[in-house]
Amino acid sequence: MNKLVIASNNAGKLREFSHMLQPLGIEVVTQSQLGITEAEEPHVTFIENALAKARHASRLSGLPALADDSGICVEALGGAPGVYSARYAGDNPKSDGRNNEKLLRDMQGVTDRRAHYYCVLVLVRHADDPQPVIAEGEWHGEIAHEERGEGGFGYDPMFWLPQLNKMSSELTHEEKHAISHRGQAMKVLLQHLKVA
Numbered sequence: 597m598n599k600l601v602i603a604s605n606n607a608g609k610l611r612e613f614s615h616m617l618q619p620l621g622i623e624v625v626t627q628s629q630l631g632i633t634e635a636e637e638p639h640v641t642f643i644e645n646a647l648a649k650a651r652h653a654s655r656l657s658g659l660p661a662l663a664d665d666s667g668i669c670v671e672a673l674g675g676a677p678g679v680y681s682a683r684y685a686g687d688n689p690k691s692d693g694r695n696n697e698k699l700l701r702d703m704q705g706v707t708d709r710r711a712h713y714y715c716v717l718v719l720v721r722h723a724d725d726p727q728p729v730i731a732e733g734e735w736h737g738e739i740a741h742e743e744r745g746e747g748g749f750g751y752d753p754m755f756w757l758p759q760l761n762k763m764s765s766e767l768t769h770e771e772k773h774a775i776s777h778r779g780q781a782m783k784v785l786l787q788h789l790k791v792a
């Protein structure tokens with residue numbers, strides 16, 4: 597497998613994937629470069645949505661496809677926004693800024709700030725691959741009281757890492773990949789594929 601399509605339209609994820617995959621000599625194209633539209637994400641679990649995205653991109657491209665379904669799960673909110681992280685403040689249009697504002701509002705006066713990012717990666721070699729490669733990662737931190745930092749994407753300006761005394765938006769790409777939910781999942785995926 598030397599070429600694959602990334603089944604995502606999220607610019608932040610695409611940047612992280614190109615950083616992670618380019619050094620391995622795997623040629624990647626994005627689904628939008630191939631004119632493939634976004635798949636529906638109707639499911640209540642990350643894994644089902646990731647499989648749907650990977651199958652969709654693989655079916656329409658004829659290439660192996662890698663999908664990522666991820667989100668932030670806040671303990672005090674019973675795991676919300678979770679699977680619905682991308683559309684927490686509505687999906688017309690999806691907006692990281694409005695999602696972050698809503699999360700800050702919903703966390704007003706809440707003292708238990710614990711949260712974790714979750715990521716599942718699914719790689720299908722073809723659309724009906726009966727043995728998709730699946731890898732997960734989790735990254736624990738806290739929801740900050742205000743936004744800060746310019747790096748990363750999504751909820752990173754409010755994901756506080758007490759051990760590092762930093763927001764995830766204040767990490768370099770390399771620092772984030774070494775510990776993030778996506779970085780951990782990618783490490784496991786590559787072990788399965790025996791390319792790293």
Ligand SMILES: O=c1nc[nH]c2c1ncn2[C@H]1C[C@H](O)[C@@H](COP(=O)(O)OP(=O)(O)OP(=O)(O)O)O1
Nearest residue numbers: 604605606664665666667668681682749750751752
């Ligand atoms: O490292 C991260 N740093 C910050 N935020 C993150 C991260 N990882 C996931 N997230 C947030 C972004 C989005 O609100 C949701 C993913 O939603 P998710 O449906 O998987 O992605 P998406 O709709 O943005 O793009 P796509 O489905 O085309 O891959 O979790």
Ligand SMILES: [Mg+2]
Nearest residue numbers: 606637665682
């Ligand atoms: Mg999505």
